[in-house]
Amino acid sequence: MSQDTKTALDELVAELGPDVVVVDEDRMAGYRWDRANDPDAGVPVAVVRARSTQDVQAAVRFAAAHGVAVVPRGAGSGLSGGSTAQDGCLVVSTERMTHIEVDPVTRTVVTEPGAMNAQVKAAAAEHGLWYPPDPSSYEICSIGGNVATNAGGLCCVKYGVTTDYVLGMTVVLADGTAVELGGPRLKDKAGLSLTKLFVGSEGTLGIITRIVLRLIPAQRPPATLVATFATLDDATDTVLAITRVMRPSMLEFMDRPTINAVEDLTRMGLDREAAAMLVIQSDEPAEHAGREIAQIEEICQDHKATEVFHTTDADEGEAFVVARRQAIPAVERTGPLLLEDVGVPLPQLGALVDGIADIATERDVTIAVIAHAGDGNTHPLIVTDPSDEEQQARAQLAYGEVMSLAISLGGTITGEHGVGRLKKAWLGEQIGEDALELNRRVKQALDPHGILNPGAIL
Incomplete structure (x- = not known):
C-alpha cells in the first residue's frame, strides 16, 4: 500500500470511525472467507462494517480514488467463494445494516x-x-x-x-x-x-x-409425505411423474450417503438402506391437500416406493424438513466439502443423478447428493480428505466433471449459489463465448476500472 493510500485510509477511519473501518489483522481475519473456505483467500487492507448507504458510498469512493478492489460481504454464508477476500482489497460488510x-x-x-x-x-x-x-x-x-x-x-x-x-x-x-x-x-x-x-x-x-x-x-399448514426407494431411478422417475401432473410446495431429494449422514446426526430412524428419499409437501387447502397427497402416494407406490409415510401433523412434518435442511452440515461432519450447485431441465434429472454416482465411483470419492428435485437443482457434496493429497486431486477432478456433466445435459453450473470464484472457469463452457463477452461488456460499462468484486463470476 502506497503512502498516499495509507494516508487516505487514515482519513477514511477518521471520517467513519475505528469501529466502522477495521484495520487490525486479527479483527479482519473472520472476514477473509465465506463458507466455501477458499484456500486462496487474501488479506484485506481494511474492513468497512457499514451502518448505512452513506458508509458504503464513502468506502467505494475511497476505493475508486485509489484503485483498491472492493469485496462486498453479507453474512459470509456463501458457498461459491463470492465474498472471498483478496490481498489488499477493501471488504465492505453489510452485517450491521439490519433494519x-x-x-x-x-x-x-x-x-x-x-x-x-x-x-x-x-x-x-x-x-x-x-x-x-x-x-x-x-x-x-x-x-x-x-x-x-x-x-x-x-x-x-x-x-x-x-x-x-x-x-x-x-x-x-x-x-x-x-x-x-x-x-x-x-x-x-x-x-x-x-x-x-x-x-x-x-x-x-x-x-x-x-x-x-x-x-x-401466509402459507397454509402443509401436509407432508416421505417416501423411500430402492434405486435412484425409481426416485427420479417419481419426481418426473409428480411434476407432470401437479406442483407441490416442496419436492426434495436425498440419496443414501446423505440419508446416512443425516441419520448419524439426528437419530430419527431414517432407512439407511434406501437409495433415495423424497420429502414432499402440499400446502393446498385441507381438502385439496388431502387429495394431492393421496395422488402423490399413489404415484410413489406405482414407482416402487419401499415405504410411504404421510402426515398432517405440523411437528412431524417439520421434523423431516429440518432433517433435509441439516443435510449439508450433516455431510460436512464426515469431512470438508467441495460444494456443487448444478441444475438440469427436469427430464434430465435422472441422467444427472446417475451420472454423478458414476463419477463418484470412477474417481473413488464420496459424493452425497441432495436436491430441490422439483425444479432440477441438485447439490452434490464432494467429501474431501485434507490429509490425502491424491484424494483431494481426485475430488477436484470430480468437481469439474460434475459441472461438465450438467452442461452436457443442457443444465447450469449454478442454480442458486452463484458462480463466485470457484466456478467461473466453467462459465464460458455453459453460456458460450458470445454471451460471456456480453457479460464482460455489461461489467465494463458499470465498473470500468474493475474494482467491484474482481475475480468473481468473470
Missing part, C-alpha cells in the same frame, strides 16, 4: 441487506404475510446475499426464487453514486429492467444497500 419495515397494505417489506432471511420472514409473519424464498441456511444467510446470488430454497418449486420477489433496491455503483431502482409497485415498466440486472450479480456491478421485497399471504 426491516413491513407495509401490510402494499404487501411489501423494505429491508437492509444485513437482515437474515429468517428475520424478514418473522417480520412478515407478524402481519400474516410470508416471504417464500427459503434457502436451507435461511437462519444464517442475509437477504443481501440472497439477492446477490438469486437464492432459491425448498419452496421454490412452487413459489419461485428471490428475483420473483425483488421489486426495488438502492445500489451503490462503482463511483460511489447511490441509485434508486424500482419500488413497491407490482407493475412498473419504466426504463430497462435494471433492478433485475443487479439480482444475481454477486456484487460485481454494485453494492445493494436497501431492498424492496414482495410478500404474499
Whole structure:
C-alpha cells in the first residue's frame, strides 16, 4: 500500500470511525472467507462494517480514488467463494445494516441487506404475510446475499426464487453514486429492467444497500409425505411423474450417503438402506391437500416406493424438513466439502443423478447428493480428505466433471449459489463465448476500472 493510500485510509477511519473501518489483522481475519473456505483467500487492507448507504458510498469512493478492489460481504454464508477476500482489497460488510419495515397494505417489506432471511420472514409473519424464498441456511444467510446470488430454497418449486420477489433496491455503483431502482409497485415498466440486472450479480456491478421485497399471504399448514426407494431411478422417475401432473410446495431429494449422514446426526430412524428419499409437501387447502397427497402416494407406490409415510401433523412434518435442511452440515461432519450447485431441465434429472454416482465411483470419492428435485437443482457434496493429497486431486477432478456433466445435459453450473470464484472457469463452457463477452461488456460499462468484486463470476 502506497503512502498516499495509507494516508487516505487514515482519513477514511477518521471520517467513519475505528469501529466502522477495521484495520487490525486479527479483527479482519473472520472476514477473509465465506463458507466455501477458499484456500486462496487474501488479506484485506481494511474492513468497512457499514451502518448505512452513506458508509458504503464513502468506502467505494475511497476505493475508486485509489484503485483498491472492493469485496462486498453479507453474512459470509456463501458457498461459491463470492465474498472471498483478496490481498489488499477493501471488504465492505453489510452485517450491521439490519433494519426491516413491513407495509401490510402494499404487501411489501423494505429491508437492509444485513437482515437474515429468517428475520424478514418473522417480520412478515407478524402481519400474516410470508416471504417464500427459503434457502436451507435461511437462519444464517442475509437477504443481501440472497439477492446477490438469486437464492432459491425448498419452496421454490412452487413459489419461485428471490428475483420473483425483488421489486426495488438502492445500489451503490462503482463511483460511489447511490441509485434508486424500482419500488413497491407490482407493475412498473419504466426504463430497462435494471433492478433485475443487479439480482444475481454477486456484487460485481454494485453494492445493494436497501431492498424492496414482495410478500404474499401466509402459507397454509402443509401436509407432508416421505417416501423411500430402492434405486435412484425409481426416485427420479417419481419426481418426473409428480411434476407432470401437479406442483407441490416442496419436492426434495436425498440419496443414501446423505440419508446416512443425516441419520448419524439426528437419530430419527431414517432407512439407511434406501437409495433415495423424497420429502414432499402440499400446502393446498385441507381438502385439496388431502387429495394431492393421496395422488402423490399413489404415484410413489406405482414407482416402487419401499415405504410411504404421510402426515398432517405440523411437528412431524417439520421434523423431516429440518432433517433435509441439516443435510449439508450433516455431510460436512464426515469431512470438508467441495460444494456443487448444478441444475438440469427436469427430464434430465435422472441422467444427472446417475451420472454423478458414476463419477463418484470412477474417481473413488464420496459424493452425497441432495436436491430441490422439483425444479432440477441438485447439490452434490464432494467429501474431501485434507490429509490425502491424491484424494483431494481426485475430488477436484470430480468437481469439474460434475459441472461438465450438467452442461452436457443442457443444465447450469449454478442454480442458486452463484458462480463466485470457484466456478467461473466453467462459465464460458455453459453460456458460450458470445454471451460471456456480453457479460464482460455489461461489467465494463458499470465498473470500468474493475474494482467491484474482481475475480468473481468473470
